[in-house]
């Protein structure tokens with residue numbers, strides 16, 4: 557059944573595709589972007605030789621629009637997504653889309669789909685998916701001569717089923733990225749290689765995989781398509797650093813909030829798999845995941861439980877409360893973090 561605004565149950569949405577009213581679309585040809593426009597399409601027609609189809613020349617972003625208590629709509633750090641997409645584009649030899657134009661395009665497409673932004677406190681948000689693909693006639697391995705940049709949106713509920721209830725994860729034998737590869741870029745290839753490990757994890761009833769550093773397989777890097785953080789017994793917020801981790805905007809926001817709002821010490825560095833005992837809590841964080849507490853991690857025969865398999869830990873909860881209060885406009889945000897769509 558095609559979803560309509562009338563038959564949407566805002567409080568019970570999954571993280572599933574849905575058509576909405578408008579998308580933004582812009583074309584790069586002869587070395588420049590056109591002005592772009594809103595249309596009501598949900599398909600793209602591209603040449604069969606397009607580099608996006610054969611050589612993975614495509615990048616994307618994921619962000620959200622939030623409805624405030626007053627009924628306003630706001631974005632959370634959209635310039636950071638624009639900058640990260642520009643970096644991903646550079647890595648794949650694609651033209652970047654200027655940061656200010658990116659933010660304006662996101663604002664335009666959200667405003668055009670205003671009625672699809674879920675109500676405050678429904679537990680749902682409007683997910684925003686910008687992407688760019690290399691298109692046009694081509695057959696050799698080289699950057700495309702033409703590109704499409706587009707943004708579409710849809711209302712979504714929680715990414716991991718548990719929400720704030722902890723779920724369990726399993727260490728994968730597979731890697732999502734290579735040591736000097738494209739792990740730090742948001743490119744489709746990283747996700748294609750994560751499909752099988754993700755499937756194997758789901759088959760064993762885990763929420764997703766834990767990916768280790770691809771060079772030594774001794775350190776935690778990512779949690780499925782989210783970053784990893786943990787809290788030590790003496791309240792230090794710890795998160796891994798590695799050039800093959802996607803730099804999560806949520807993670808860097810939490811680092812800042814832990815230090816400046818919660819007065820915690822923070823540290824970005826190696827998180828060794830054989831030292832999980834130093835942490836009292838752990839979680840996955842990202843735009844889609846928000847904060848998902850990690851109950852336990854299966855590593856071979858070992859199963860390590862953090863705070864609890866059923867209850868969110870107090871520090872994780874406080875981080876969640878602070879982050880979401882800012883995103884939904886209930887707490888004053890650090891300067892420049894919030895971009896209003898409509899007041």
Ligand SMILES: Cc1ncc(COP(=O)(O)O)c(C=O)c1O
Pocket residue numbers: 618778780781782783802803804805806807841842843844
């Ligand atoms: C592999 C991966 N890591 C981390 C994240 C979290 O990043 P962010 O907080 O910017 O959404 C995402 C989602 O975008 C991701 O796909």
